[in-house]
Amino acid sequence: MSRLEDRLRDAYQGAAATxxxxxxxxxxxxxxxxxxxxxRLGPVWGRWLTPLAAAAAVAAVAILAAILVSPGxxxxxxxxxxxxxxxxxxxxxxxxxxxxxxxxxxxAHLTSPARSGRSAVDTTSVATADxxxxxxxxxTTRPCRSRLYQFQLDDRGQPSAVTxxxxxxxxxxxxxxxxxxxxxxxxxxxxACTGESKPPPPYLAVTNLVTQRTTRWTLPADGPAxxxxxxxxxxxxxxxxxxxxxxxxxxxxSAPGPAAALGRTVVRAxxxxxxxxxxxxxxxxxxxxxxxTTYPHRDGIFxxxxxxxxxxxxxxxxxxxxxxxxxxxxxxxxxxSARHLLLQIQTHQRLINRQPPLLARLDLATGKVTYxxxxxxxxxxxxxxW
Amino acid sequence: xxxxxxxxRHSEAADDVVASLFRVHGLNLIRVALLLTGDQxxxxxxxxxxxxGFHRALPRLRDQDKALSYLRASVVxxxxxxxxxxxxxxxxxxxxxxxxxxxxxxxxxEQDRRDVLxxxxxxxxxxxxxxxLRYYLDLPQEEIAATLxxxxxxxxxxxxxGLAALSRDxxxxx
Numbered sequence: 050m051s052r053l054e055d056r057l058r059d060a061y062q063g064a065a066a067t068x069x070x071x072x073x074x075x076x077x078x079x080x081x082x083x084x085x086x087x088x089r090l091g092p093v094w095g096r097w098l099t100p101l102a103a104a105a106a107v108a109a110v111a112i113l114a115a116i117l118v119s120p121g122x123x124x125x126x127x128x129x130x131x132x133x134x135x136x137x138x139x140x141x142x143x144x145x146x147x148x149x150x151x152x153x154x155x156x157a158h159l160t161s162p163a164r165s166g167r168s169a170v171d172t173t174s175v176a177t178a179d180x181x182x183x184x185x186x187x188x189t190t191r192p193c194r195s196r197l198y199q200f201q202l203d204d205r206g207q208p209s210a211v212t213x214x215x216x217x218x219x220x221x222x223x224x225x226x227x228x229x230x231x232x233x234x235x236x237x238x239x240x241a242c243t244g245e246s247k248p249p250p251p252y253l254a255v256t257n258l259v260t261q262r263t264t265r266w267t268l269p270a271d272g273p274a275x276x277x278x279x280x281x282x283x284x285x286x287x288x289x290x291x292x293x294x295x296x297x298x299x300x301x302x303s304a305p306g307p308a309a310a311l312g313r314t315v316v317r318a319x320x321x322x323x324x325x326x327x328x329x330x331x332x333x334x335x336x337x338x339x340x341x342t343t344y345p346h347r348d349g350i351f352x353x354x355x356x357x358x359x360x361x362x363x364x365x366x367x368x369x370x371x372x373x374x375x376x377x378x379x380x381x382x383x384x385x386s387a388r389h390l391l392l393q394i395q396t397h398q399r400l401i402n403r404q405p406p407l408l409a410r411l412d413l414a415t416g417k418v419t420y421x422x423x424x425x426x427x428x429x430x431x432x433x434x435w
Numbered sequence: 436x437x438x439x440x441x442x443x444r445h446s447e448a449a450d451d452v453v454a455s456l457f458r459v460h461g462l463n464l465i466r467v468a469l470l471l472t473g474d475q476x477x478x479x480x481x482x483x484x485x486x487x488g489f490h491r492a493l494p495r496l497r498d499q500d501k502a503l504s505y506l507r508a509s510v511v512x513x514x515x516x517x518x519x520x521x522x523x524x525x526x527x528x529x530x531x532x533x534x535x536x537x538x539x540x541x542x543x544x545e546q547d548r549r550d551v552l553x554x555x556x557x558x559x560x561x562x563x564x565x566x567x568l569r570y571y572l573d574l575p576q577e578e579i580a581a582t583l584x585x586x587x588x589x590x591x592x593x594x595x596x597g598l599a600a601l602s603r604d605x606x607x608x609x
């Protein structure tokens with residue numbers, strides 16, 4: 050046996066020895082309270098009864114408001130104030146679920162249009178600008194690339210057939226997607242596919258659906274963007290990056306190039322407070338403001354309290370508090386009008402909780418919070434497009 | 436006996452089987468899950484889920500001598516699902532606990548062990564699974580192949596590649 054193998058065995062034994070019968074959480078204790086009736090089992094593993102949804106992949110749907118059966122503008126004329134349905138990717142469940150936005154009731158399922166061969170296939174993002182017409186991104190590994198599809202929801206929330214968006218595949222995994230309010234542009238951010246040995250660098254892109262022209266802005270390999278959104282007329286792209294934690298905007302007509310060298314930074318977490326992280330951002334339809342959420346961290350460990358929802362006036366650079374959630378608002382969605390945010394508020398530090406996160410709708414104009422049924426969410430929550 | 440009574444007796448028998456298996460193997464399976472996921476709380480959840488699945492599958496399990504293999508495979512698959520979900524969740528700013536081998540964790544004191552496990556964490560997921568089954572559980576290659584549903588040759592070549600990658604990373608002869 051080699052010395053390397055010895056070191057490997059020793060490291061495994063050392064780490065494994067940190068788990069002892071004495072420190073296994075709740076072993077021998079009564080079963081935790083749960084909404085699901087427990088199975089009767091012997092005393093030794095009596096607490097091992099809470100059904101736990103196995104965490105699994107997530108898909109994301111980007112909101113594309115009026116999407117394209119053929120090249121050309123999407124048809125949205127403006128988002129309704131209150132979307133009737135939301136599309137949820139419940140972590141641990143498949144496929145996408147279409148749910149009543151008010152009650153959470155399951156309305157229909159949405160099936161990924163792609164099929165797996167040897168590659169992993171996942172639907173990664175969905176977007177809409179009007180709550181009826183959607184764009185969806187699906188990626189495959191080996192090679193790592195994404196394709197865009199479109200579908201519509203009828204008045205009862207039933208999806209149409211999912212059909213390809215008439216564009217070639219794009220390199221990388223599209224994982225955040227947005228549609229302009231006028232339905233003429235889509236924007237997306239890519240990252241490397243999971244497990245890819247030589248992944249393409251991440252980038253931001255805007256496609257004009259009328260001209261079919263796409264402009265890309267490159268991002269650092271370790272600095273993928275998130276929270277992609279567009280103004281109603283598609284003239285301004287807004288996104289967030291993690292290190293440093295900032296929100297930036299780029300005019301959609303900018304020439305291709307490094308994203309960091311174009312546009313401007315409009316929100317800096319450090320300007321709001323020390324040890325803050327921006328977890329979500331969305332630009333208002335008129336481009337006059339950015340709504341964003343922060344939560345505190347210390348040495349990379351994120352706090353489950355102290356988060357904020359804020360709005361920043363882009364003309365003055367001033368921000369104000371809109372809402373302070375009772376926990377970490379970890380997974381957030383904006384409705385197509387950017388008048389409401391849907392917050393999933395985690396009150397635990399752990400990735401997998403016994404209880405699903407709280408689900409709340411925040412009226413950005415009034416700051417009023419309405420808690421919604423959350424029993425359908427998995428223990429980690431869901432990626433929701435609204 | 437009524438059908439309800441039969442079901443109750445079956446349920447009690449299944450409970451006994453599962454409880455017995457947990458008493459014998461639960462701790463070690465949590466340790467395996469810890470080595471694959473990096474944190475104990477998640478490891479406990481994964482093993483819990485594996486036992487719940489086993490409890491549900493027990494009436495259909497023809498060869499109960501293979502219970503441990505079934506549980507091992509369930510734990511490995513559960514860890515894989517968690518890792519995949521973590522990758523997704525991280526991109527959306529949901530942060531898991533730091534792994535036991537990270538600098539942020541105070542669980543594992545010895546630096547050399549941290550270094551080795553951190554290097555292991557950089558291996559592909561399937562390689563990590565095989566390395567744990569081989570070098571922690573000391574399973575023969577045939578049993579690893581059966582657990583993961585792959586060929587013995589794949590197990591062998593994956594171990595070779597894994598050791599080679601670790602030797603480069605750790606500056607150690609394989």
